[in-house]
Amino acid sequence: MNIENVLWLSTGFLNYAQKLRGLGIEVYIPDFLFSQIEKKEFFKPLSSLSIKFPIDFLNISIMKKFDMFVIDIPKQKPLWNEKELLNKIEMSFSVLIKLAVKNYRDIVIATSEKSLETVIKKLEECGDVPLQERRKLALESILKLIVYYADLHKFLSETFASEKFEYLLLNKIQPLDHDTTLYQDAELLKVYSQSSFLDNLEFLNFELPSIDDIKNVHESLKFSNALSEGGCALISNGVVRFIMNTPDIEYNIEKILDYVNKFGIFSGTIFINSEIGEDLLKNIESRNIKLILAKDFKGIVSGETPKIVKIKKPYSLDVRDLYTFLDSTVIKYTIKSQNMNFKLKYSNESNTRIDDEKNITRALNIFKRLEPSAAVAVVKYKILYLNSMCSGEYEAIKGVIDQLEKFSDSKKNSEVILIIDSIPKNTQLLDKIKNVGVKFLLIPEKTKKIHSEGNGAITFQVKNIKDL
Structure with a gap:
């Protein structure tokens, strides 16, 4: 066994210390940590090696008493008190990691549960950790140190009210399929140590998503919490085109497919906020749909088109999902036009309730992502x-009227908020709106194009339907 003595700087992973002892390896821990650990039988205090704490970590002769370091790098937490934050800065582990990396041929470094599993597996197989594995473990420890320093820099910058930089550490997931762009290299990456919406997806009949697939799925999930069970959305080129959110899933899908035919949309994605069966799947397969995203699929998924993606569990998309699609370009996904400002001008403010205000805010937050x-x-x-x-x-009002006439539950509640470009001039159309459950119309006084050019907030007239 080429590893005989381990320096343990962690209060976790204790079962691995037991496994190392089972292999005949001595595991030493600083006396101050020794007192914090209940299962002391796995460890020997450093004092038994005639080493006192604090250790001179730069003393190579002392450090070479050890063949391996186990270091649990602490996750830097945001602390807004300067003294408290500075006191939390660790000194010893960073020196040890750099020492281990510099001497990786002689000292193995483990900084995670996974790395400990790798070390023990290799020791059981051949009695040593091969050189290439030592290199991988050294690289992992450097990366963790970089993350620690990046977080420390961020929190210190905020505490010192100084300029702040953003650091992106990216993990390679897989290559990307480019559809028609066949000669362009690209990789799908995700931000190191952060969750990703891709972690929650299962590709059932294909392996490589294309750039368009990723954009469309990402946009779909933005609207997931705004859809009821069975609600459906059509997305193409990374933009939501059409949503039907009635209780009848077959009706929703049929309306979306009619929309696809009407506007000649090719290679679109349908997001279905429900599980679907084989009959519905076959109906969609015969249309110009490239990808179906749903909670689950009953029956056997066969064939290569359309692509089928299953959502493993409910997932709330947030702005920390960061990806790159080109080898030298990082695209940071945020909610489109999220900084757009709105002002509301009420025709009869006394008629609004708290629920109305919530629905109005919801409608505006959705509208600002659209054309x-x-x-x-x-x-x-x-x-x-x-x-x-x-x-x-x-067309806009007719679509809403059709839904409210077909599904009486919405009509009875009379709480619908409708955003359209202008007040309808057709009196018959206006009368129909009053009769089917629309409560407020939101009419923009400026176009979104004017706002995007930096000409101030959009003012919306909030019209109570009874006043029209």
Whole structure:
């Protein structure tokens, strides 16, 4: 056994200390940590090696008493008190890691549970840790040290009210399929140590997502908490095009497929906030749909098209999901136009309740991700209807009326918030709106295009339908 003495600087992973002792390896721990650990039988205090703490970590002759370091690098926590933050800065482990990396041929470094598993497995197989594994463990320890310093820099910058830099440490996941861009190299990466929406997806009939697949799935999940069970969304080129959110999943899918045919949308993605069976799947397979994203799929998924993606468990998408699609370009995903400002001008403010205000806010937060011609209807904090390619207020209002007439539950509640470009001039259309459950119209006084050019916030007129 080429590893005989281990320096243990961790209060965790204790079962691995036991395994090392079982292999005949002596595990030493500083006396101050020895007193903090209940299962002392796995360890020997450093004083038994005639080494006192604090150790002179730069003394090579002392450090070479050890063949391996186990170091649990602490996760830097945000502390806004300067003295407290500075006192939390660790000194010893960073010196030891650099010493181990510099002498990786002689000293193995383990900084995680996974690395300890690797070391023990190799020791059981051949009595030593091969050179290439030692190199991998050394690289892992450097990366963890970089993360620690990056977090420390961030929190110190905020404490000192100084300039702040953002550090992105990216993990390679897999190559990307480029569809028509066949000669362009690209990799799919995710931010190191952060969760990703891809972690929650299962690709059932394909391996490599394309760039468009990733964009469309990412955009789909932005709307997942705004859809009821069975609600459906159509996304293409990374933009949501159409949403049907009625209780009838077959009706929703049929309306979306009609929309696909009407506007000639190819290679779109359908997001279904439910599980679907084989009959619905076959219906979609016959249309111009490239990918289906759903909670689950009943029956056997066969064939290569459309691509089938299953959501493993409910996932709330946030702005920390960061990806790169080109080998030299990092794209940071955030909610589109999230800094757009809104002002509200009420026609009769006394008629609004807290629930109305919540629905209005919800409608505006959805609307700001869309094209200027979009129409959005919201009820009970959920999207009832969304059309990002309306030809005018007639099409937008007719779509909402159709849903409310078909599904009486929304009609009875009379809580629908509808955003459209202008107040309808057609009196018959206006009368229909009043009769089917729309409570407020939100009409923008400026276009989103004007706002995007930096000309201030968009003011929305909030019109109570009873006043029209």
